[in-house]
Amino acid sequence: MKYFLKSLLKTIPVLFLITLIVFLLVRVTGDPVSLMLPETATAEERDSLRESLGFNEPLPVQYFTYLGNLVQGDFGDSFRYNTDALSLIMERLPATLELAIASMVIAVIISVPLGILSAVKRNSFFDLFITGGAVLGKAMPNFWLGIMLILLLSVTFQVFPVSGRGTLWHLVLPALTLGTGIAAEMTRLIRSSMLEILGQDFIRTARSKGLGEAIIVNKHAFRNALIPVVTIMALQTSTLIGGTLITETVFAWPGLGQLLVQSVNLRDMAVVQAATFIIAIFVILSNLSADLIYRFLDPRIKYD
Amino acid sequence: MKKYVWTTVLGCGLVIAGCSSEDAGESGAGEPVETSDSKTLTIANGTDIVTFDIHDHNTTSTEAVHVNMFNYLLTNEGEEGFQSDLAESWENVDDRTWAFELREGVKFHNGEDLTAEDVKFTLERVANDDTLLEHGNYNQISEVNVIDDYSFEIVTENPEPALLNRLSRLGSSILPKDYIEEEGWEVFLEEPVGTGPYKLQEWRKDDRLVLEANEDYFGDEPKWEEVVFRSIPEDSTRVSELLTGGVDVAVNIPPTDVERIESTEGVTAVQSPTQRVMMMVLRTDEDSVTGDPKVREAIDLAIDKQAMVDSLLEGAGTVTRTRITPGNTGANEDLYGESLYDPERAKELLAEAGYADGVELTMSAPNGRYLKDRESAELMAAMLSEVGITINLEFLEWSAFAQRYQERSFEDIFYIGYGNSMFDASLGLERLTTKSAEGETDYDNEKVNELLLEAEQNMNAEERIEQFQEAQEIIAEDRPQIYTFQLDAITGINDRVEFEPRLNEMFYADSITLK
Numbered sequence: 001m002k003y004f005l006k007s008l009l010k011t012i013p014v015l016f017l018i019t020l021i022v023f024l025l026v027r028v029t030g031d032p033v034s035l036m037l038p039e040t041a042t043a044e045e046r047d048s049l050r051e052s053l054g055f056n057e058p059l060p061v062q063y064f065t066y067l068g069n070l071v072q073g074d075f076g077d078s079f080r081y082n083t084d085a086l087s088l089i090m091e092r093l094p095a096t097l098e099l100a101i102a103s104m105v106i107a108v109i110i111s112v113p114l115g116i117l118s119a120v121k122r123n124s125f126f127d128l129f130i131t132g133g134a135v136l137g138k139a140m141p142n143f144w145l146g147i148m149l150i151l152l153l154s155v156t157f158q159v160f161p162v163s164g165r166g167t168l169w170h171l172v173l174p175a176l177t178l179g180t181g182i183a184a185e186m187t188r189l190i191r192s193s194m195l196e197i198l199g200q201d202f203i204r205t206a207r208s209k210g211l212g213e214a215i216i217v218n219k220h221a222f223r224n225a226l227i228p229v230v231t232i233m234a235l236q237t238s239t240l241i242g243g244t245l246i247t248e249t250v251f252a253w254p255g256l257g258q259l260l261v262q263s264v265n266l267r268d269m270a271v272v273q274a275a276t277f278i279i280a281i282f283v284i285l286s287n288l289s290a291d292l293i294y295r296f297l298d299p300r301i302k303y304d
Numbered sequence: 305m306k307k308y309v310w311t312t313v314l315g316c317g318l319v320i321a322g323c324s325s326e327d328a329g330e331s332g333a334g335e336p337v338e339t340s341d342s343k344t345l346t347i348a349n350g351t352d353i354v355t356f357d358i359h360d361h362n363t364t365s366t367e368a369v370h371v372n373m374f375n376y377l378l379t380n381e382g383e384e385g386f387q388s389d390l391a392e393s394w395e396n397v398d399d400r401t402w403a404f405e406l407r408e409g410v411k412f413h414n415g416e417d418l419t420a421e422d423v424k425f426t427l428e429r430v431a432n433d434d435t436l437l438e439h440g441n442y443n444q445i446s447e448v449n450v451i452d453d454y455s456f457e458i459v460t461e462n463p464e465p466a467l468l469n470r471l472s473r474l475g476s477s478i479l480p481k482d483y484i485e486e487e488g489w490e491v492f493l494e495e496p497v498g499t500g501p502y503k504l505q506e507w508r509k510d511d512r513l514v515l516e517a518n519e520d521y522f523g524d525e526p527k528w529e530e531v532v533f534r535s536i537p538e539d540s541t542r543v544s545e546l547l548t549g550g551v552d553v554a555v556n557i558p559p560t561d562v563e564r565i566e567s568t569e570g571v572t573a574v575q576s577p578t579q580r581v582m583m584m585v586l587r588t589d590e591d592s593v594t595g596d597p598k599v600r601e602a603i604d605l606a607i608d609k610q611a612m613v614d615s616l617l618e619g620a621g622t623v624t625r626t627r628i629t630p631g632n633t634g635a636n637e638d639l640y641g642e643s644l645y646d647p648e649r650a651k652e653l654l655a656e657a658g659y660a661d662g663v664e665l666t667m668s669a670p671n672g673r674y675l676k677d678r679e680s681a682e683l684m685a686a687m688l689s690e691v692g693i694t695i696n697l698e699f700l701e702w703s704a705f706a707q708r709y710q711e712r713s714f715e716d717i718f719y720i721g722y723g724n725s726m727f728d729a730s731l732g733l734e735r736l737t738t739k740s741a742e743g744e745t746d747y748d749n750e751k752v753n754e755l756l757l758e759a760e761q762n763m764n765a766e767e768r769i770e771q772f773q774e775a776q777e778i779i780a781e782d783r784p785q786i787y788t789f790q791l792d793a794i795t796g797i798n799d800r801v802e803f804e805p806r807l808n809e810m811f812y813a814d815s816i817t818l819k
Contacts, residue, residue, distance in 0.1 A: 030703025034710045036437060038362050038723070042740075045440040046710060052435035081509075082355055082493070091509065150544050162544045163536055165511060252536040254511035262351070262510070262537075267703055 004288065011284045015277070019070065022276045023063055023269075032079065032267035053079060066273070075277070076270030080263065085274040089256060093278075095165055096255035099178065099248070100240050102171050104233070106179030107186055114183075115190025119198060120217055130187060137184030142243050146177040146250035163252040174251040178243045182236050189232050193225040227297055234290030238283050341818065343529040345801070347811055348542045348551040352510045352535035356496035357489075358477045359430040359438045364725070365555075367474045368811045369533050372515055373413075374477030374498035377404060377423070378468065380727050382631040382807060386468050390418065390478055390499065399463040399763055400446075406454040410522045412480045413503040420456040424448040425481035427458065438475035441726070463761040465768055469633065469728040473808075501526040501814055510535050515813070524814065531813045546571055546796040553803060553816065554796040558675075559618035565796050575620055575792045576805040581627040582674060582721040584667070584684070584786040585714075589746035593665060594716050598657040600783040603717075605650035606691040607684050609643040609788050616676045616683065621789035626776045627722060627732050629790050631807045634729025634759070634772030639780050643787075650691040662692035669697065669719040670705040675791060681719050684788075712743040721791065727808070729772035730760055736775075736784060747784035751775075 033050050050056055057065070069076060075085040118130040153173060154162040160173050197203065198221050206216050244257035252258075256275060263271035294301050353366040358374060361367075377391040391404045410418040430438050431445040444464045449457045460467060470476065477498065484492050496504055501523065502515035513533045517526035534551060536542045543561045546554040547568055557565065557573055565573040584603070586594040594600055613621040623643035628635045654660065665688075669681035678699060685695035695717075700708065708714055724732045734740055737756050741747040752775050759771040779785070795805045803816040 030701070031707045031710065032703075034706030035703055036362075037440075038725070041440060043710075048434045048439075049437070080354055082357060082360065088509070147538075147540050150541060155544050155547050158548060162548055162550050163541045164534065250538045250541055252511070252534070252538070252541060254508060254535075258510050258537070265702075 004291070007288055007291070014284065015280060018280045019067065019273065019277060020063070022273050023066060024059075026264075026267055026269045026272050027059065030267050032269065035266055036079070070277075075274035078263070078268050078271045080266055080268045080271070085270040088259065088271060089275055089278055092254060092256045092259050095253060096241075096244055096248070096257060098171065099174055099244060099253060099255060102175035103178035103182065103240060103243075104236075106175050107182040107236075110179070110183035111186035111190055115187045116194055116217060116222060118187070119191045119194035120213075122195060127191075131191070134184040134187045137180050138188075140180065142177055142181065142246045143250050145180060146174070146247055149173050149177060150250075163250075165253055174247050174253050177250070178240065178247045181243065182239060185236065185239075186229065186232060190225060190229055193228045194221055197221045197224045223297070227294060230290055230293050230297065234286045237286040241279050241282065341800075344532060345528045345530070345813055345816060346532040346534060346551045346553075347813075348534045348536045348545055348554040350535075350537055350539075350542070350556050353507075353513060353533070356493050356504075357436075358479065359433075359436040359475050362437050362474065362725075364474070364723075364809050368809055369513060370477060370498075371500070371810045372502040372531060372813050373496065373500040373504065374479075375410075375500055376473070376476050377471050377478065380469060380472035380808075382727070386472060389472075390423075394468070396763065397457065400460050402458045402460075402467060404456055404458065406456070407522065408454055410499050411520050412483065412499055413497045413518060414480065414483055415520075416480055416482055418478065418480075418499055419453045420448075420450040421453075422478050422481045423456055424450050425484075426479045427476070429479075430475055441470055441473075441475060444470070463763050465759075465761065465763050465765065466633070466726060466728045466730050469726045473725050473727070502528075502531055505530070527814045527817060533811075543796065546798065549798065552798045552801050553811070555793070555809075557794040557796045559620045559794060562618065562620075562794060570799050572797050572799060574795050574797055574803075574805060576795065577622060577629065577631075577807060578791050578793045578809060579629070579632075579723045579725070579727075579807065580674070580721045580791045581624060581629060582677075582680065582719070582788045582791060583627060584717050584719055584788070585745055586717050586784060586786065587715075587745060588748075588782075588784050592716060593659075593663055596657045597782065598653045599659070599663070600786070602650040602653040602657070602691065603688065603693065604783055604786045605644055605646045605653070606693065607687050607786070607788070608645045610645070612680060612683055613789050616679050617789070617792070620675075620792040620794055622792070623789050624787050625780045627785065627787055628724075628729045628772065628776060632724060632727045632729060632732065634769050634776075636773040636776040639776060643789075647687075647691050654692055659692070662694060664694045664696065665717060666696045666698060666715040667717040667719060668705065668708065668714045669699055670702050671699040673702040673705070674721045677719065677721075680788065684719075714744075725808075729769075729776075730756075733772065733775060733779070736779060741784070745784040747782070749778060749782055752778050752782075 033046050033053070033055065037046060037049065054062065066076065077083065078085050078088055081088060114130050118127040121127050150162055150173065153159045161170050164170055203216060203221060206220050244255060245261055247253065248255045248257035249261055259271065260275045263275065349365050351365055353369045354361040354363050355366070358370055375390045378386045378389050378394065381387050390407055390410060392407045394402060394404045397403050406418065406420060406423070412418060427442065427445055427448050430436055430442040433439060444460050444462065444467070445458060446461045447459050449459065451457065458467065480497050483497050499522070501518055501521045503518045505514040505516045507513045512535065515531040517529055536545060539556065539558050539561070542554045543557060543565065545551045546565065549570070562573045565571050586600055586603070588600070589595050594603070609623040613619060613623060622641055624640050625642060625644070626636050626639040629640055630637055654663070667681060667685065669677055671678045681697055681699070685697050688695050709718070709720070722732065733756055735744070736747050736752060738748045738753045755771045755775040759768045762768040762771065793805060793809065797803050800819055801816050802819050
């Protein structure tokens with residue numbers, strides 16, 4: 001318990017650092033006022049808009065005002081939508097979680113059986129096929145895979161709808177796009193972790209006492225091989241979120257990723273800051289929960 | 305092995321469980337959308353609308369949706385002139401006063417009557433509140449005097465010949481005064497109320513905006529039961545939706561996809577001009593190399609603009625020597641559709657200017673802001689190098705470019721595309737008046753300055769047009785801006801509907817009809 005409290009406390013400076021970096025980055029990389037007004041706007045128009053958005057204050061003052069509000073749960077207002085940033089994010093979050101969970105499920109469904117099989121049938125043609133496939137899966141960029149899946153399964157064969165969110169069918173292609181890369185990573189990891197376990201003494205003992213191969217693989221080996229897999233799953237949270245930025249744009253999926261991309265393009269500062277803050281919390285929490293699950297899976301692991 | 309089976313079954317169960325929260329009631333399993341005679345019109349845009357605050361966005365794509373929900377006092381139909389919308393008639397009383405008569409019997413979506421008070425409320429808001437993005441286009445209005453429920457006068461600060469242009473564009477939709485005052489802006493922004501042929505049914509941000517027919521519309525009965533504006537940012541996805549019948553109209557089709565659309569049965573790609581003209585903007589002050597008119601002429605003659613249109617845009621553009629293109633008040637059509645290209649003469653001119661051995665210039669261009677902006681700049685640099693002008697290209701992401709643009713800190717040349725939402729030459733040429741050009745082109749031609757400043761406030765429409773046209777001729781010879789081409793928009797259209805894209809890029813749902 002003490003360990004987790006300590007870990008939680010450690011996240012506070014991390015979060016502060018994130019607010020500072022994001023705050024500075026969105027300000028030094030471009031000027032939202034020039035983006036909001038047309039090319040033909042006059043200098044006076046720009047100045048009065050800048051004034052009304054509070055950009056005339058010195059940066060440190062702006063930052064501390066932002067922090068002060070943040071502590072009170074106020075993330076500021078989006079100047080693209082004229083509403084508060086947090087409610088915009090909360091509106092989009094369900095769509096992104098739905099996509100992320102579905103992708104993770106697809107990744108698990110693909111990677112667990114394939115990873116185990118290729119370890120059990122090590123060096124066979126099947127193993128070669130799976131490992132080769134995993135490298136390919138990892139190498140395919142999300143946007144390319146997404147567009148190819150649309151062309152093949154939506155345009156040519158018309159099995160799934162092209163884009164948007166609505167029915168279960170709308171979810172399949174984006175989840176497949178996002179899940180494939182993660183599945184590839186996890187397959188390789190499960191395979192190598194299984195191989196390591198399968199070579200250990202207790203597996204030989206199990207074999208020598210005459211246990212069936214299925215029990216050895218599923219009960220003895222796989223459970224032990226799961227521990228590193230849990231870590232990688234938790235680490236994939238950030239890959240998953242990074243992937244939603246591209247996947248949501250390709251499939252016009254109305255989630256947090258699309259919101260973030262558009263907000264960055266328009267330097268909609270409040271939204272960028274709020275979204276990265278929320279994402280950071282997600283990543284930190286998923287890493288912490290990986291620690292927790294670890295302990296549950298392997299009681300030998302102790303933290304003090 | 306049995307456990308395998310169980311793992312798989314469990315996995316599948318998880319997928320279904322994970323997704324069961326979704327609304328599975330909509331159109332089903334992978335069938336292409338059946339749209340043959342459906343009374344639902346679906347339009348795919350590249351971006352979602354920004355807001356329902358008609359005064360606080362300056363986004364054409366947002367306005368293209370708004371025009372179905374709200375009405376202007378009048379509409380600008382280009383060559384056909386101004387047409388009545390909410391205003392039945394209008395008259396220019398004196399240099400600063402315009403009198404209007406409102407159409408009677410117009411109702412807002414909430415049942416309230418439209419009166420002159422609503423007009424006063426709407427126009428004075430944008431004219432007085434300098435935090436609104438559209439303020440700059442309306443601050444010429446000093447007040448709106450209500451005479452009775454259906455008559456009012458608009459008084460401007462100075463003579464304002466372009467007032468009707470201002471009143472027939474973005475920001476001049478009439479809002480319901482009582483509704484907004486009683487319910488507040490927040491409620492209006494959630495549940496907007498206008499006078500238009502369609503009213504809001506649902507807005508799922510970054511996904512879709514659904515409008516339904518307004519049965520009480522004062523004009524012709526709405527042609528569609530439902531109009532859906534989808535937001536699909538990725539070009540190729542938008543094209544795929546068009547190819548599968550998912551949408552009836554898809555905007556901003558990249559030129560490279562035109563062939564794919566044309567070779568598919570049931571859909572067509574239509575090219576139409578836009579208001580955007582791409583141009584090089586050059587420094588003309590004496591300290592710059594480009595300050596010598598011969599150098600500027602050489603640059604113009606060295607670039608084959610038609611080749612750029614043909615190769616980069618696959619024909620989706622028109623060369624021009626003015627930025628005031630047809631359809632705008634004050635356009636000089638003699639300069640439109642033509643361009644100069646004579647590399648040999650360009651070399652001679654450079655030699656005459658004292659740069660026979662070549663010269664080096666810096667050109668800044670945005671990357672990814674306009675169609676093929678990067679490629680255009682690269683091609684121009686290559687063409688210029690043929691005549692001995694070495695171009696140092698500087699590419700900037702748009703927001704960084706916009707910042708430099710605003711600081712006026714570009715070096716010799718920058719490449720930009722200007723639109724013109726006013727459909728009037730005054731907005732298009734304003735940047736070439738001596739005062740506005742300072743620090744950017746430093747263009748200072750006494751005659752041009754005089755013509756533009758006079759035209760700005762000239763209430764004699766014909767004389768004003770002549771002043772603009774003369775200014776354009778001088779500018780075309782002086783070349784503070786060298787125009788490359790006017791960009792075309794390419795729109796993908798399902799054959800079940802008939803649609804002619806407009807120059808102002810608005811989507812009036814009722815101008816799109818079933819075949």
